[in-house]
Amino acid sequence: MTYLRNAVAKRVPLRGPFVALPTPMSVEIVAGAKPDFICIDTEHSPISDGLLTNMVRAADLARIPALVRVRSNLPQNISAALDAGACGVLVPHVSNASEAKAAVSAARFAPHGTRGAGPGRAASYLRDIGGSIERARKETLVAVQLETLQAVKNVDEILAVEGIDLVFIGPGDLGVDAAAQACIESLDDLIERLVSAAQAADVPVGIFTADRAASKRWLARLSFVIEGSDAQFLTLASDAAAAALD
Ligand code: 3PY
Numbered sequence: 090m091t092y093l094r095n096a097v098a099k100r101v102p103l104r105g106p107f108v109a110l111p112t113p114m115s116v117e118i119v120a121g122a123k124p125d126f127i128c129i130d131t132e133h134s135p136i137s138d139g140l141l142t143n144m145v146r147a148a149d150l151a152r153i154p155a156l157v158r159v160r161s162n163l164p165q166n167i168s169a170a171l172d173a174g175a176c177g178v179l180v181p182h183v184s185n186a187s188e189a190k191a192a193v194s195a196a197r198f199a200p201h202g203t204r205g206a207g208p209g210r211a212a213s214y215l216r217d218i219g220g221s222i223e224r225a226r227k228e229t230l231v232a233v234q235l236e237t238l239q240a241v242k243n244v245d246e247i248l249a250v251e252g253i254d255l256v257f258i259g260p261g262d263l264g265v266d267a268a269a270q271a272c273i274e275s276l277d278d279l280i281e282r283l284v285s286a287a288q289a290a291d292v293p294v295g296i297f298t299a300d301r302a303a304s305k306r307w308l309a310r311l312s313f314v315i316e317g318s319d320a321q322f323l324t325l326a327s328d329a330a331a332a333a334l335d
Contacts, residue, residue: 093154093176093177094177095228096125097254097312097313098254100293100312101312102312102313103126103312103313104124104313104314105125105126105128106315106319107127107128107318108318109134109319109320110134110323112140112144114147115319116144116147117150119319119322120147120148121151123153125153125154126154126155127155127156128157128179128315129144129148129157130318131158131159132158132159132160138173141157141170142210145157145174145175146210154177157170157178158178158179159180161181162182164191164203164204167180167196168195171196171204171211171225177229177230178192178229178230178231179233180234181236181262183234183235183240184235184243184247186243186250189247192233192253193250196231197225197226197231204225206218230254231252231254232256232295233255233256234256234257234258235247235257235258235263235283236263237262237263238263238272238279245290248290254293256293256295257294257313258295258296258297260298261297263276280296293312293313295312295314295315296313296314297314298314298316298317299316301316
């Protein structure tokens with residue numbers, strides 16, 4: 090059976106949006122367009138853990154894999170997403186090997202990590218603890234987000250961390266960090282360095298873009314793109330509707 094981690098490993102081209110609006114309705118609306126996956130964004134939204142569970146439930150009903158961008162690289166954020174039934178986590182702001190190892194450890198059960206075996210939704214509430222652990226060992230996707238100059242500097246050591254399924258480039262934050270540190274290298278060059286390093290290490294690599302044309306270009310080179318967000322789609326549609334009334 091194909092599951093998201095497997096598709097990422099096989100470099101199947103995958104595209105899907107962030108879902109940041111804190112409601113399962115938004116998952117249902119976005120899922121109706123049949124993306125390959127959605128990424129529920131708890132880093133930049135007021136999505137509580139309880140609400141997150143209902144959003145994952147809505148994605149399950151629509152048969153769309155739900156990845157969760159966790160609030161931060163803390164074990165409790167990572168296990169909350171996975172215990173809710175997410176198929177994987179995207180961990181923001183990973184800048185060196187020890188942060189990457191911490192993300193992998195929190196997301197994987199022993200012997201590959203330290204995730205606690207909570208009999209929550211992912212384990213059918215006590216009915217399937219063993220089965221859910223076996224499934225998680227096979228299917229849980231661990232993606233780390235590279236979005237700082239430190240991550241560019243340390244990319245090879247991050248790529249060497251065992252258990253990382255995907256490195257994901259955040260051009261927005263990388264651009265902010267580069268500007269703040271008066272980096273003389275262009276954002277495009279920094280991104281290219283990350284892409285080349287990941288490809289040389291044979292680790293799947295993805296990127297965020299809010300632009301459809303850029304998304305098509307990236308999908309021709311990388312196999313994983315997060316395209317915009319539900320909030321962005323609503324903004325664009327609201328502005329277009331307002332302009333049509335002018
Ligand atoms: C970035 O571009 O930095 C992101 O985090 C995408 O949301």
